[in-house]
Amino acid sequence: MSLRFEVSVRDPTTEARRGRLITTRSVIETPVFMPVGTAATVKALTQEMLEALDARIILANTYHLFLRPGQAVIRDLGGLHRFMGWPRSILTDSGGYQVFSLGELRTVSEEGVAFRSHLDGTKLFLSPEVSMEVQIALGSDIVMAFDECPPYPATHDQVRISLELTERWARRCRAYFDAHADRDRQSLFGIVQGGIHADLRARSLEGLLDIGFEGYAIGGLSVGEEKRHMYDTTAFIAPRLPADKPRYLMGVGTPADLVESVARGVDMFDCVMPTRHARNGTVFTTTGRLNLRNARYIQDEQPLDAECACFVCRRYSRAYLAHLMRAGEILASVLATYHNLHHYLDLMQRIRHALEQGAFGRFVTEFRHRQLSSEE
């Protein structure tokens, strides 16, 4: 069996679980935040820094690596882990979402999606089989099914038609994966769709359970819907996913989203926010976000966050980071990204610790209280 998932604590007051996901490459303590490393790099950080952060699993993306350098290049160089010097776990997203958010002139058919590369305009085609072939060739530990993430907003009928296509594609992914993957090392996750409609979410899940997957993702959220819709949909579907399998909420989110979604039963998260915001000059702190491009930090010699133990906060000041940001220095992205990921991974560690202590209910209450006071 390539993937083991064990739940050690079920929180008595929420749907939260403390668990452990074991691949052939690393032990992943859950709930877990997975840094996004789209094109085989978590932008601005070295793999050594990711290990210093104790990241156990990172993301890479089928769409980006399919376009450049192509899965054959990476496969012939020994696979993605060897290619990027990352011996721990890798989850690859299937490319469906990117085709819709990055691809140009795309046409969807039963067979798959024809589109033009956003890099050089060449005509390309992604299908369940091609997406599986790419992810298998990359050697990723957790492979995501090729799905369609419906746009938001969308009518109930549009969402239903889309989830039915995603289900037919999921069946094709399962068949190709089972015939071609190294199932001792790789596992396949299904992606539940259905928009913000509970009846369609239940319908999508029913179809995926009939096929059977090693883990289940909640797709189709964090696509512009109101926060309450994201939380309500997660609260409905997460506890309905198999209790003995990992539950992954795709593309989420802010620190508050992580706390609220863990409380609703989610085990795994990915989001570009900590890394993308860092490159734009926004850093996360226990008292909220700072935009280092704001003039108020030019002579502020405090650390980014007085409560943060990361090497950036121990050594460098807000003034220095503000200078680097204004000067467009590469080091600005490196230091801000390291700090933001430390902030996210430290939050997950505190969540896991609270779950172990049976104190997660109190943790959520205190987090919400601090959240409110920092928003005033």
Ligand SMILES: CNc1nc2c(CC[C@H]3O[C@@H](OC)[C@H](OC)[C@@H]3O)c3nc(N)[nH]c(=O)c3cc2[nH]1
């Ligand atoms: C942000 N909100 C959001 N992201 C989403 C992603 C991409 C995340 C992936 O996109 C890349 O970052 C932009 C990353 O790729 C490494 C990440 O894994 C999704 N992927 C699939 N296959 N299906 C979905 O329904 C879906 C929904 C999302 N909602």
